[in-house]
Amino acid sequence: MVSDFFYPNVGGVEEHLFQLSQCLLRRGHKVIVVTHIYGDRRGIRYMTNGLKVYYLPMQTFYSQSVLPTFITSIPLLRNIFLRERVTIVHGHSAFSTMAHEAMNLARAMGLKSVFTDHSLFGFADMSAIVTNNFLALSLADVNHCICVSYVGKENTVLRANVDQEKVSVIPNALDSHIFKPDPSQRPKDKINVIVMSRLQYRKGVDLQPAVIRHICHRYPQVNFIIGGDGPKKSILEEVQDEVGNERLKFLGAVPHAEVHGVLVKGHIFLNTSLTEAFCIAICEAVCSGLQVVSTNVGGIPEVLPSHLILLAHPTVQSLTQKLELAIEMEINGKRLDPWVMHSEMKNIYLWSDVVQRTEVVYNRVHQEESSADLFQRIPRYKKCGIVAGWFMMFLVTLQFLLLKICDTLWPAKDIDIAPDYPLDAAKLFNEEHSKSNNFHSSRLCVGNGTQSTTSVSRRRYN
Numbered sequence: 001m002v003s004d005f006f007y008p009n010v011g012g013v014e015e016h017l018f019q020l021s022q023c024l025l026r027r028g029h030k031v032i033v034v035t036h037i038y039g040d041r042r043g044i045r046y047m048t049n050g051l052k053v054y055y056l057p058m059q060t061f062y063s064q065s066v067l068p069t070f071i072t073s074i075p076l077l078r079n080i081f082l083r084e085r086v087t088i089v090h091g092h093s094a095f096s097t098m099a100h101e102a103m104n105l106a107r108a109m110g111l112k113s114v115f116t117d118h119s120l121f122g123f124a125d126m127s128a129i130v131t132n133n134f135l136a137l138s139l140a141d142v143n144h145c146i147c148v149s150y151v152g153k154e155n156t157v158l159r160a161n162v163d164q165e166k167v168s169v170i171p172n173a174l175d176s177h178i179f180k181p182d183p184s185q186r187p188k189d190k191i192n193v194i195v196m197s198r199l200q201y202r203k204g205v206d207l208q209p210a211v212i213r214h215i216c217h218r219y220p221q222v223n224f225i226i227g228g229d230g231p232k233k234s235i236l237e238e239v240q241d242e243v244g245n246e247r248l249k250f251l252g253a254v255p256h257a258e259v260h261g262v263l264v265k266g267h268i269f270l271n272t273s274l275t276e277a278f279c280i281a282i283c284e285a286v287c288s289g290l291q292v293v294s295t296n297v298g299g300i301p302e303v304l305p306s307h308l309i310l311l312a313h314p315t316v317q318s319l320t321q322k323l324e325l326a327i328e329m330e331i332n333g334k335r336l337d338p339w340v341m342h343s344e345m346k347n348i349y350l351w352s353d354v355v356q357r358t359e360v361v362y363n364r365v366h367q368e369e370s371s372a373d374l375f376q377r378i379p380r381y382k383k384c385g386i387v388a389g390w391f392m393m394f395l396v397t398l399q400f401l402l403l404k405i406c407d408t409l410w411p412a413k414d415i416d417i418a419p420d421y422p423l424d425a426a427k428l429f430n431e432e433h434s435k436s437n438n439f440h441s442s443r444l445c446v447g448n449g450t451q452s453t454t455s456v457s458r459r460r461y462n
Helices: 012-026 074-083 097-108 126-139 150-160 205-218 233-243 256-263 280-287 316-331 338-345 351-367 374-384 386-409 423-435
Strands: 032-036 043-046 052-056 060-062 088-092 112-117 144-147 167-169 191-196 222-227 248-252 268-271 291-295 309-312 440-447 451-458
Touching: 012 088, 012 280, 012 351, 032 074, 032 097, 074 097, 074 386, 088 097, 088 351, 097 112, 097 126, 097 386, 112 351, 126 150, 126 374, 126 386, 144 150, 144 351, 150 167, 167 351, 191 256, 191 280, 191 316, 205 222, 205 233, 205 316, 222 256, 233 248, 256 280, 268 280, 268 316, 280 291, 280 338, 291 316, 309 316, 374 386
Parallel strands: 032 052, 088 112, 112 144, 144 167, 191 222, 191 268, 222 248, 268 291, 291 309
Antiparallel strands: 043 052, 440 451
16 A cells, blocks of 8 residues: 555545555455655554554655655665565555555556545646646556546546546445444534534635634524644634634644544534545544535535435535525424434445455456566557657656666565564564473464464463
């Protein structure tokens, strides 16, 4: 798994990456995550169930993504792929430079690559044009793509010129055991509207000030709680100065483990995204018993049943009308029971289903023939245009030469193979202790037939 976006960063991509990795580990696969350094988190770290994470020494360039160089990361990524005996490189997010570079290097090394697109893009503005061209170059040599909604699939096929037969739709998922309603946490005399998102343009933050001002003026019992951080926070802080700190509270970036604790304090969840492939936040809100008001953009209309969500156009007037409707339903007691909403949601988006469908993709690409032959790879970039295509051919050729240099200076046979956690580590632990004469005995404990941990029981022999 490779992405610029991972823990301790907070967001939907980060949570998807972590949960998918955990599910794959439970099913007996070896999974490692590769990302860049985050503050003092650098080097190798182990997370829940032995998930191994490489925090590489690469500085971010823009919006948590590293500088796209294409070649400077080759020695480090090559070493990791060989050391960990990687067979499939799975990149996440169109915004992640590291994911694109890792997938391309994987193809140069004869490995398989899979890409998951978590976002939607337009075709008119300059940023979308640049990103779409970059994505088309990256996906020209990928084995398979995954999109989180059918709208997302259509969008990716169009903007990246990908064969639709190579694109699968696998939605996001949530843990319904965590996101349960708790009406006792809500205030009785107030109505809390929750907003949880990155505070940036594509999340529709520019629409929120006018909506908040109107609602606060008309409904004195309504308060807003905003979780998240980003460059657009300043325009909301101006609104806070107008309506007061008690009516508009900022929580900053909220770790996913604390999201449920915030949701259960609210009655209504507001999502103002301008573009969204699949908004897992609205699913978590409904599962926690909140009435959801959201813009009807991208893949959002296909995420939830119509009776569980109030859809609005991405305008101030439409969002205000739908939010007023949700507030009136709350005041008059006409909203759905939170536990009815939870019971309906808990069987819709399951991680067990997501991981099984992802395994189908992995098995499919694993059976495909893979070749690192430069003369087979170069023709795939001809469809990317004259300038971009030839430029990419030059980079791929340069990449091939650098790999040959790395193979000469650091042969694969000289790179130590990392033990697989926890099975290999546990076996080594037991072998070492079985040879010693100390008063220890080692036991390998296997839970659910999938994961293993090592426990040591000490007893004195007579």
